[in-house]
Amino acid sequence: MDLFTTVQGTVAAIGSIDYSQKDEPYVLSEDALTCLKDIKRWLRLIDEKYDTFEVRYVLAKLCLVKKDLFSILSSWDGNFRNPKSWRIALGCLEILVPLTWPLETDENTSRENWEMLPNLKQAQEDYKTLIIDHPKNRVIKSILAVLLRPLSTSYEKRTDRDNGIIRIITYLFRNLSRIDEIKSRSETLLSFSSSHILDFIVTACSSIAEFQELDVVFLEIIYYLIRGIAPKVIFTSEESAKNQLNKLLQDELRSKRINSKNSTTRHTRFGTMTSIVSSDNRRYTVTGQNMQGTGLEKLDSTKKYRRAKRKKNNVDDIDKSVQISADAKTVLRGFVTTFMDSSFNPLFESLLRAMEREEPRFLEIHRLYYFYVQSFFLECLILKDPVKSGVYSNDYAYGLVASVLDPRALIMLQRVLREAFELRQWPLFQAGLLAFTKVITTIHSMSLSSEKEFQDIADNMLSNLFYEESNLELVVSVLKSYRLQSFGFLNALTEFVTVLLKELELFSSAKQYLYVKRRRKKQNREKSNLDIVEEEKLEIEQADTIEQDRLFSFNAYEARFCHEACVNTFLTFLYHYRELSPVQILRVITFFHRIFVRQKCQVLLYRLDILRLFDRISDDYVGFPRSNPARQEFEAFYRYYAKKLTDNLMRVPALYTELLFPKISGTMYYLQHGEDPAKDNHVSRRGALYELVPGLTYEQQIAVCVAVLINEQKTELLDELKTSIGIAMNERKAWEQRILALNTEAPPDDEFRDPLAVPVFYLKGETEAFRNAQLKDEFQEPIDPRHPEDPWFLPSSITYEKLSEYSQLLKRFTEQPPVFEGTTAEALLIKKPRGHVRLPSPDNSEDSDSEDENNEFEPDDPITFANRKQTLKLKPVKRRREISEEELVKRKEQKENKEKEKKSAIKSSKFVVDSDDDPEADAAFFAAEEELRRRNALRGKTNNISTAITGTDFSLLDSYSLDNASSDEMNDETLGLSRKRSRVSKIIVDESDEE
Template sequence: MDEEVVAVGHDVQVVDPDVRNYVYGLVTALGGFNGEDADRYVLGDDSLACLRDIKRWLKLYDEKNNRMDVARCLGEANVVSGDLLPILTLWWGTGQKSKHMTRIALACLELLVPLTWPLEIHNQMTVNHHRHTPYLLQAQVQYKRGILKAGGSNLLRAAVRIALPSMAIPRSERESRDEGILKLMLYFLRNVAIISPNSRLAAEGDEEETSRSSTINAFHQQDALALILTMCSNVGEDFNLQDIVLMEILFHLVKGIDVEKLFKDEEQAGSEYASDLASILNKEKMARREYQKTAPTRHSRFGTMIWVKRDNGKMSTVSGQRSLRDDQQTFEKMDQSKKWNKPKPRRKHEDSTQNSNFNTPAHLDREATEHLRTFVEEFLDSGFNPLFTHVRKAIEREAERVLDINTRQFFYTVGWFLEAERVRRARQARRTAKSKGKAKNIEPDSYGLVAGVLNQETFITLNRSMQSSLDNKEWEDLNAQMRCFTQILLTVQEMAVSPLEDDQEIAENIQNRIFYEETTHDRILAIVRGYKDQSFGYLDSCTELAHVFLRMLERYSKENADMQIRSRRKAKRKQKKADNADQQDEADNENDSEAEEMEDAAQVTKERNFDFKRFAAKFCNQACVDTFVAFTGYYKELSSEQLKRAHRYFYRIAFKQEMTVLLFRMDIVALFHRIIKGPEPMDSSKSVYKEWEELVRQIIRRLIKKLDQRPALVTELLFSKITSTVYYLEYGHEKQTISASKRPPPEVVITSTEATTRESQLHIVVGALVLDGRTDLVKWIKHVLDSAADEREVWEIQEETRLLEDPEITTLPNPMITVKSKDDFVQNAMFSNARLRLLMKIVGFERLGVEDVLGAAWIVPSSLKSEDLRETLSEIRKALETPFSADGDDDPRNQLQKKDRGSGRGDALQGTIDVNFGSESEGEDIPEGPLFPANPRSKASALDELKKKRKKKSKPNAEREPLDDETLEARREARLSNSLSRQAKIKSDLFIHASDEESDAEADKEFFRLEEERRKKQAFEVKKALLTGPGHSSKGKGKKAAARKRTSDTGAGTDSKRQRRGSASASAESDADGDIVMADPDARSSPSLHADEDDLAFDDDLAFSRDRPSKPDVSDEEEDAPVASTRRRMRGGFVIDSDSE
């Protein structure tokens, strides 16, 4: 069946005929104008029921079915201008006291709100929406024209009058119906403020009748502005649920209005209008002059085609008579034909928010400017803080009445009124300065009028919203937030220079809070660097925020030299392996990647000093430069302030940061040249023209100089500069960097005393790798050994053949074989796996070079023959065939441990324990080194023994006079000499080498003779002591006296130094710690030493008896100089005195 093609707009039914007929019937029954009195509207018999039926049709048919058919029919029937507005006019004139007429007026208001509701283009629109939206947009403009003009300019006042009874009721006594009436009235005012002529549709009637100026004048004349001001001042008390609607009305009244022009005086406004007119005429004149250069002539209808011979001899064809004028026009024509239109990816369809677009400027006439300025001043004085504080709280708690678009409107409106407050103060300051001496001195106002948005809660909300918009790429929301943040910074900047000290303190506190967070700095940088293809309004806000933020931060950092900022970084945590094998197995079952490095979302917060030069250098990159270059590309439309902003950035790049190389790109240089020299240059009458001219001259001058120094720059002019290229062009060489390599793992050793052979060692290490799940690494070692053995065997056969052919030929050593990893995993394991490295050392592999870094070469040395490699390979195979147990002591991993490298504290403690007996000085350098090893006991056992042997001695009864420094120095030298001579006589068997057996027989005979005499003499002394006792031995007495005297000297020297340091209290504290305090020789007793208690109690009386304490002898008491009591340290039963203290 063939379908008949019908032209659109003729016989196509856009609305269901039944719906149209029923709606038309309701409109007809509603009422109309009487034939006798054409100016008087007459209601129908049941007009209230008709209004309610129309409302049901709008709700149940259009809203429920997501259609616009009923609204289209009502628009075609002219129900607003022909019925609703006349009914409201009738009620305002005669029927305010009639309840029935009041109900009808309220029903009309209920219909006006949905019929004037703003229409938006979004991605959920149906065919029905696209069919009806253009018509309804034009119909709404007609509705607004009728509302502002009809009824003797009382329709807005009538809507307000309908809601007055509900406003008079206290908030606690209002019902839901009263709140609904207030909401209807405010939404009606909002809709009237929103409706504006659509630029994409043909205008009908005079556009000035529905302009912003007409709206503001109507709001002022019909007391709507007074109502809004009253409700804003009482938001926190009587009108809690109306805050969002009030904010929307303010947004649509002030969006796009230039605050500077709003607060200009009449004289300034007049001169401004004159200058604007002159600039427009000048632009028109320049455009006409440029056009005349290429204007068509009487012969321009003829076609033209020419050939252009280029430098390389090739011919190019250019068409058009413009190419005949001069060579420049010809080349421009060629360049235009070569222009590459880069295909752009299909952009994601975004919902149109034309009604909330604040980037389009709005112009007001003088009357509307005066009315709006008066309203703004009154609002700043009384309604700013209550309204915006309440709206911010509603946004924070995500109230149901708050929509996504309201957050954008909130930040833009806050920023606009903050700018208005700054401009108003500047205007007042100009007036005061102008009338100086004529008017009385007026005290400056505090910034408390706008303090509701200068608190920490607002900053938190703003920062969170900015980061969310940046992450979600909601550019228009971010645009409004950047405008708000910029105005907050400028307001704080003026507060800092306020004559009021309170304002100065508040400004200092706010700046400290804003600049303290490094995340704010990083966010500003990310916004500037992230510009791509957003709108010009976004670009303007972005560059202005960066300019203001950098300038204020620079000034604040200079005033606060010790400025601190808080930085947050992600922390990395490593999960440690369990020491116990059972715990490790259990953890492996739960999570196989437990031993790997994990990144957590935890934030590490730390404070650091702020360096402004370092932060400003972050803006010296190609992305930021591209952002400001794109902004400068609009130089013909930019104001002097905007051009100055771009000039300051390029000046900072070129001269403050010395990064002129970033500007050496062909398109940037061409833009700078066009700004000054043309074609279409900057207007030379602007105040910043001279500054731009000097900047461009210096940049081109540096470019020419740099081209002579770096010929490579000729090529780099075509491209953006990366960091390495910038460094090379600036300094002439590449930047030398040292890569921070990872440290090798601690060395692992085998602790088993039974693993003395290579086979047993291989069994342990291979078993540990197998239990770790690294059998692939063992197999790789097998493969390397197998291939190395084959290669080495071939070499050995070749060498044998050469020797058989010519026995006199010199044999060559086996060549080294490089150990090659099969992949990156094995390469990393060769550096990071300590057990694999131990296995490689056991099989005989060696590492080349001194540095142990990732990627270091390992080789099979030439000393290993093929037989050795085969033997090692067979041992590894046997180890792999052996089953390994992970239980208890059989686990081979328990027989491996990290090699103890020693720590600073342990070395110091060991240095104290390892005493060179016979010397009472510790820490002195011996010229030829000690001839016996350190104490072989482990640290743990030595400490346990020391704890057992610590005893406390009684303190001295009286202090004695300390010795002078010269005496102490002489005694120290004597003790050192004595120590060296005694150590030279001692030789340990650990230091006896094979070369010692080469001594002659005479020396050995003399040595054994002396040893025999020493044993006999010692036996005699022991026997004599058993018979007579130690007190009757004169030799023992002499030894005791010498020991007593030596100890007294040492104690006096030590105590003298301690007294100079004034550490008497430290001695008492050390006594409490368990150190043994050695008493005066006259008072101390001899401690008993037993062989079972101290393994250092040797029988060598000749070597150690001088240092062992004994009872003092009365006859020797006068020989000793009186010394003060001192505190001694004992290690293993021996007194250790340190002159280094």
């Protein structure tokens, strides 16, 4: 006997419709519960154990769900205090859960499963339709009635079996929300609302401590209910909905105009026919009424450019747009509002703990769900409350989403983004980008709040977000690495970059100093000390990089986006300008403005494809009409772009050729300015500044400086300095005499910078060594870095007499070197760092450690340095190395194996409720068995029939190799077969009685 015949007999033994009665009710057999248990065991021992779809495929062909299970559930009165009827309803759900479980496939899926997959998907869609569209929601109400029995028991008194019942019914809700979730979204929301399933989700999530193992299941249900629905659609008024409908109608009309612009009509075949023969004797023929004027243009328009096929990544766009009805919007709006008020923080705190601890129930896919749902509710926080009037319109209840704004949650978000980027998990990375964008937007809104507490919290959070330079570098790397991901990924990426740059610019401009933690490679130094212990050796080998705080420059960071790959990413996004909203188009124009105008990397946008795209957009008044709010901004940028391009083409004719090719960094300056950059003859790195110990007289200061130069054997620099001062004395004396002759007053110091007014006096040397010393050995930082000679400028206050006095002192100390008692000249000089390039270090002096080991520096900006006690100390860390392709594949395989183990454990939970664990059901079963044996003994026919059936059923088990199953499973199977034999015996006996 094959599997189909065996399952068919069991299904037929559950019950059938009684056509003899007027209302044709569904009548259960006495062994209906036993039949349901047998079907559940077959699903577990065949489908789950051998990873096949055969049993559920047979059940779909036999219409078990439609004819039997739904008939049983819809006819039940919902009285869960009746143990027999409640147990039969639970048996139906134990079968319904695995039948609606998501059908998972991979590269190891068998051919038979692939063949059965379409039919099973259609069967699951039919199951869902029958459940949510059933009259008066009788099926869902019966499901909830089964759930009420374990829920009515207090949390402390619930058994494992009660928790298992709650778990499988929650999985059933998850399955229903996932099946055909795009097409039937509105029906699912309305059915869940009318049957109070949404209320159950809100209540369970608000007290998630009682349902901690089900937090990921609730997350999945919410994800499939909101996926693809924009929050602004939910919270729009009826008038906005009408405006949206009018916009859709206008878009449809515009698309028709675009399609009909170049379409042919029945009149285009009349007119002139033109044929052109190419050099290879190929003939091209076009016809039309205007062929004499535009024949060649029409011929060119008929040519098709066959681009080389590129392998596209099969990336699932997690943000596909879904349209729902007005009633479903109302339901979802109420659910979102209620969920945020009482359930959002408890659920996401539980999920965050599970993700941090890597709990077995928290799979890899749940991280994607977590960040997507987080971004959805963060956007709903701003939209669900009406905008208040007045200056401060950003006063929202930010405490409702405190769980995802916690530092632990932000650290987890940044970590997941880095891991997803390294492992090329683009759907997860897209969800992380969406969440990060909404987090920054929420923090920005919080910083504009009228409450000072929220402003301080937002300032601190932004400081912590921007403190890690690796996070900022990740943004540039991702923008450069975009290739063939989905359009939703491209939209999320461009939005994230735009929001991050805007917020980072505002935050850095509001701070006098902004520091970021930077990792740099430690310089290799020779290990001369042979007495180092083994632990110190190991520490030196591992600590090849150090962390150091450095001053952040937004202009320098923005310049890193001046790259060909970054421009290509935004250009790819702009190619879809007909489908983009005005906000999305302005996003691209803003980025190009940063590159072209602010960073002045104009040559980077001088490309033929960019020029052609701008020209096509400008001429396309159908796809990009004048009524579009972004049209004016685009035209203004295009005019400026064209003007600059024209000027550069006239000044640099070589740019005509360079329009066709990518730009090289070495030639970009020449193409933009028409000349090579001026070479800097100064040393590449300027030395430290010096200052003298306070309390010295001016004569003593000169003596210290001369003594240091003599000790360093730099007497030639002193000789050249005396010569330079002598030349300055002669120029100063001649100028003073000219001033006296003209009877005029000396101009102020700043007028000396004008060479047309008065001569400028600088101390200049003849040799390269003297010019390098001027840059390396200074006592004053130049005001303008572009003028390093500023400290050697002679103001008008220094007269000829003072210069003569200085020359005499220099000559005297050179001929008679000064001697210092009790100290040296070098000890009277103190080094100090230049400007604010780096943080002050406690190691500035040689004896700083011995004097004060616990020296604490007060930061310039307490908000920037919040919660960082060791900002001034260098901390060794391990090197962050690039991941090779082999290691990437190995890590992915390890993660997939780990996920499979977790999934197998989760799958087994849908069979956690065993029928044999119910004492009430067992008592009723044994009583029925005793009555059946008594009746069969009277008939005297049971033994022969049972013997005939025994061999067939065991041969069926042998065909599926069930003899290798565990002892417990075989005992359960044997028990089921004995029940089935007695059940079939009863049916045959009844038939013989009728005869």
